Amino acid sequence: MRSSTIARQVSRASTNYLNNVKSPATTSTPQNLSSTDRAHLDAALRVDQAGEVAANYIYMGQMAVLGRDPKTGPLIQHMWDQEKAHIAVMNKLQVQHNVRPTLLHPVAQIAGFGLGAMTALMGKQAAMACTEAVETVIGEHYDDQLKDLASLPDSHPSVPLLKKVIQEFRDDELEHLDTAVENFSQRAPAHALLSSIIGGGCKVAIELCKRF
Numbered sequence: 471m472r473s474s475t476i477a478r479q480v481s482r483a484s485t486n487y488l489n490n491v492k493s494p495a496t497t498s499t500p501q502n503l504s505s506t507d508r509a510h511l512d513a514a515l516r517v518d519q520a521g522e523v524a525a526n527y528i529y530m531g532q533m534a535v536l537g538r539d540p541k542t543g544p545l546i547q548h549m550w551d552q553e554k555a556h557i558a559v560m561n562k563l564q565v566q567h568n569v570r571p572t573l574l575h576p577v578a579q580i581a582g583f584g585l586g587a588m589t590a591l592m593g594k595q596a597a598m599a600c601t602e603a604v605e606t607v608i609g610e611h612y613d614d615q616l617k618d619l620a621s622l623p624d625s626h627p628s629v630p631l632l633k634k635v636i637q638e639f640r641d642d643e644l645e646h647l648d649t650a651v652e653n654f655s656q657r658a659p660a661h662a663l664l665s666s667i668i669g670g671g672c673k674v675a676i677e678l679c680k681r682f
């Protein structure tokens with residue numbers, strides 16, 4: 471295990487939500503945000519929740535096809551387990567900050583499952599190529615989001631916690647990306663085409679979920 475991974479496991483900001491720690495940081499939202507900051511926070515949490523829903527369904531779709539594979543099954547299950555924690559946290563953040571969920575929730579479920587199952591049916595390497603493409607976009611998305619949220623005042627305790635959670639999830643997604651590459655995503659048939667279609671689809675989905 472890498473030292474960065476061990477360090478992250480010791481202090482995961484998400485445990486505040488997963489262990490139901492009750493404090494102003496986990497139960498209240500800043501009241502005095504500018505309309506721009508509030509809009510950023512709103513869009514961020516709406517799209518993050520939708521993305522984590524889709525990620526869960528992608529891995530569910532992959533497990534439906536490859537779950538019994540002795541090597542690939544446990545790898546996918548591990549990533550899915552992390553996505554389950556991500557969505558649990560995002561659901562709590564969405565309630566805490568009074569953000570309405572996306573109207574595209576059912577689309578995220580169906581598209582995610584379809585994408586996961588379809589690429590898994592193309593083979594293990596194509597499944598990993600799907601993970602590589604999705605996690606690249608999501609990793610970048612979380613990174614961009616940290617810049618958008620930088621102007622939120624750290625004086626409210628929920629804000630620094632939120633930033634730490636997003637950093638943690640970004641690092642998890644980048645770890646999934648590494649897992650995919652280590653497991654030969656780039657040997658998938660038509661890797662470049664597959665990556666650009668899936669990556670492009672993710673970017674469109676992100677923009678749609680911010681708005682709807």
Ligand SMILES: [Fe+2]
Pocket residue numbers: 522525552553556639643
């Ligand atoms: Fe995730």
Ligand SMILES: [Fe+2]
Pocket residue numbers: 525549553605642643646
């Ligand atoms: Fe992920």
